Amino acid sequence: MSLVRAKKSLGQHFLKDQNIARKIVDSLKAENISTVIEIGPGMGVLTQYLLQRENITTIPVEIDQESVAYLYAAYPQLKNSLVQGDFLELDLKTISSEKMAVIGNFPYNISSQIFFRVIENRSQVEEVVCMIQKEVAQRIACKPGTKEYGILSVLLQAYYDIDYLFTVHENVFSPPPKVKSGVIRLVRNTTEHLDCDESLFFRVVKATFNQRRKVISNSIKGLTPDINRDHPLLSKRPEQLSVTDFVELTNLVSSSLK
Numbered sequence: 311m312s313l314v315r316a317k318k319s320l321g322q323h324f325l326k327d328q329n330i331a332r333k334i335v336d337s338l339k340a341e342n343i344s345t346v347i348e349i350g351p352g353m354g355v356l357t358q359y360l361l362q363r364e365n366i367t368t369i370p371v372e373i374d375q376e377s378v379a380y381l382y383a384a385y386p387q388l389k390n391s392l393v394q395g396d397f398l399e400l401d402l403k404t405i406s407s408e409k410m411a412v413i414g415n416f417p418y419n420i421s422s423q424i425f426f427r428v429i430e431n432r433s434q435v436e437e438v439v440c441m442i443q444k445e446v447a448q449r450i451a452c453k454p455g456t457k458e459y460g461i462l463s464v465l466l467q468a469y470y471d472i473d474y475l476f477t478v479h480e481n482v483f484s485p486p487p488k489v490k491s492g493v494i495r496l497v498r499n500t501t502e503h504l505d506c507d508e509s510l511f512f513r514v515v516k517a518t519f520n521q522r523r524k525v526i527s528n529s530i531k532g533l534t535p536d537i538n539r540d541h542p543l544l545s546k547r548p549e550q551l552s553v554t555d556f557v558e559l560t561n562l563v564s565s566s567l568k
């Protein structure tokens with residue numbers, strides 16, 4: 311069986327190190343979950359270990375025809391589970407109506423879009439274990455007050471407990487990426503619903519970070535013309551605000567709109 315030729319446009323960097331692959335799969339807790347979606351299995355370096363785990367059904371989702379052909383040949387047991395297609399277009403409800411986990415060495419060029427899909431599907435996605443660009447991993451896991459803290463940090467931390475697990479060097483991939491990688495785990499927290507208008511919360515987070523150098527009283531102007539400017543949160547910048555602060559800010563914006 312010939313190996314898959316790496317295509318840059320699909321973010322293909324194949325992991326060569328079996329120990330790291332096993333460690334990534336072992337990081338998945340999969341508590342009370344029976345379905346695991348693997349994004350971008352490639353040649354199956356993670357898939358082989360997922361298939362060894364009892365009590366879970368692995369659904370690999372792969373966009374690349376050449377990888378799909380390879381996987382069918384190497385793992386005939388994937389015959390009825392492998393989905394050929396774009397994860398970003400996938401309706402998770404067609405896979406299962408139950409809660410599920412997502413795992414993968416993500417294509418780095420679309421990792422942010424994958425996380426936005428996770429946030430949209432937060433009622434179903436209980437856990438995510440993934441390898442992504444190290445900087446993005448750190449940004450997602452970091453606390454308020456750091457300059458890396460951004461939109462995805464707030465939105466993901468609102469609904470998930472996040473752990474940065476370990477760093478992976480570029481030379482364990484073929485071809486090696488230009489950047490280091492990081493493995494993180496996200497586990498759904500107990501927040502069913504934030505204590506504010508959630509769609510407004512999303513807009514507040516985006517609006518303030520899109521002008522992250524400005525104080526909030528200025529960056530929020532597009533959302534509300536008339537807000538009580540004395541509130542202490544309004545003189546801060548978005549990277550200083552925790553999830554709870556953003557909830558409070560959202561309620562402030564909300565009441566100013568009434």
Ligand code: SAH
Nearest residue numbers: 323324325350351352373374396397415417
């Ligand atoms: N898991 C493999 C491959 C990682 S490279 C390994 O660790 O070696 C990223 C993989 O994601 C590639 O196989 C690529 O074809 C696939 N991919 C890229 N974009 C995708 C998308 N939108 N949906 C599903 N898979 C995608």
